[in-house]
Amino acid sequence: MEKRLKRLAGYIDRGLTAVAEELAEVRQQAERVAEVNACLNEATPSCAQRQAAFAELRQRLQAEAQPFTEHLAELMGRWEVGLFAGGDDLELPGDNLELERWFRQPKGHARRIHGRAHAGVRIVQEGPTLLLVLNAHESHPQPFTVADLSPYRDAEEPASQRETLHRRKVMRRARSTKQRPRLLAELEKRYQSSS
Secondary structure, three states, X not given: OHHHHHHHHHHHHHHHHHOHHHHHHHHHHHHHHHHHHHHXXXXXXXXXXXXXXXXXXXXXXXXXXXHHXXXXXXXXHHHHHHHOOOOXXXXXXXXXXXXXXXXXXXXXXXXXXXXXXXXXXXXXXXXXXXXXXXXXXXXXXXXXXXXXXXXHOOOOOOHHHHHHHHHHHHHHHHHOXXXXXXXXXXXXHHHHHHO
């Protein structure tokens, strides 16, 4: 047994010496990625400070003129807009797992409502208002009263949600063999009147 372990250790040592140059390069690349991660660490007091550190690191990486650092700086330029959107006020998910848990909650509501495994397209189409309703109990544990709900009496759904629901109705009519001819006639009439 000991002889086999020594032989295995020899194989590992020979493999490491064969790729020593590549491993050194990978270590340098990992250090650069760790620097990017440090800029995004929420231990820094404000979003503006993190954004300034991120921009400074991006410029420094561009100046190094190595293929990996240039590529990393290019990626950072693409990410910068979305990474710092919203500033410090938003309580955004910290990582992808937390983001998945956040999206799982409304899906769970929808599954319990209709008893099917698939959450359905309702979340996509009515999501902007549905998520707020489904998660209202988190910030308001007691039952809602008339006084709580009356400020929202005249609220309307967002334009994006209305457009989505309209597209859904049009597509349902387009799939129907009975409704399709009438829909095509309406669309043609609308097209001719706009020309």
